[in-house]
Amino acid sequence: MxxxxxxxxxxxxxxxxxxxxxxxxLRGKRGQAFLVELxxxxxxxxxxxxxxxxxxxxxxxxxxxxxxxxxGIDMGTIDAHCRETVSEAFGIAPAMAAEVVFENDExxxxxxxxxxxxxxxxxxxxxxKELTP
Numbered sequence: 001m002x003x004x005x006x007x008x009x010x011x012x013x014x015x016x017x018x019x020x021x022x023x024x025x026l027r028g029k030r031g032q033a034f035l036v037e038l039x040x041x042x043x044x045x046x047x048x049x050x051x052x053x054x055x056x057x058x059x060x061x062x063x064x065x066x067x068x069x070x071x072g073i074d075m076g077t078i079d080a081h082c083r084e085t086v087s088e089a090f091g092i093a094p095a096m097a098a099e100v101v102f103e104n105d106e107x108x109x110x111x112x113x114x115x116x117x118x119x120x121x122x123x124x125x126x127x128x129k130e131l132t133p
Contacts, residue, residue, distance in 0.1 A: 024093075026096060026099070030092065034096070035124055037067060038064075041067045048118070050117045052116065055075040055080045056075045056076075063101075064090060073090075083097045083101070107119070
């Protein structure tokens with residue numbers, strides 16, 4: 001199973017409910033604040049590179065790991081393959097943690113770490129709601 005916990009065994013009503021939880025987490029106040037903080041952390045990176053399959057490896061980070069490093073979270077104590085543990089450490093819903101991990105790890109084929117950074121940065125922007133006066 002992937003780090004996100006996603007599998008091909010989900011369908012029907014369970015999948016509909018899960019996608020609803022993901023969308024609610026991304027659109028909610030807490031999720032939006034998290035996405036803005038995540039975007040800012042990515043933008044502040046001196047080397048715009050992201051790794052897959054782990055929060056941190058040899059000083060390089062996945063999308064969530066970038067924010068973990070900025071916050072000073074000891075990611076060595078987090079089970080990167082447990083969405084509940086990851087979500088608790090980052091203060092987000094498990095559905096949001098799983099979705100970010102899935103996007104980071106599984107949505108780019110044969111891409112470089114730099115291409116992963118660009119794709120994830122665009123993905124984050126696509127989920128941040130613009131505030132209207």
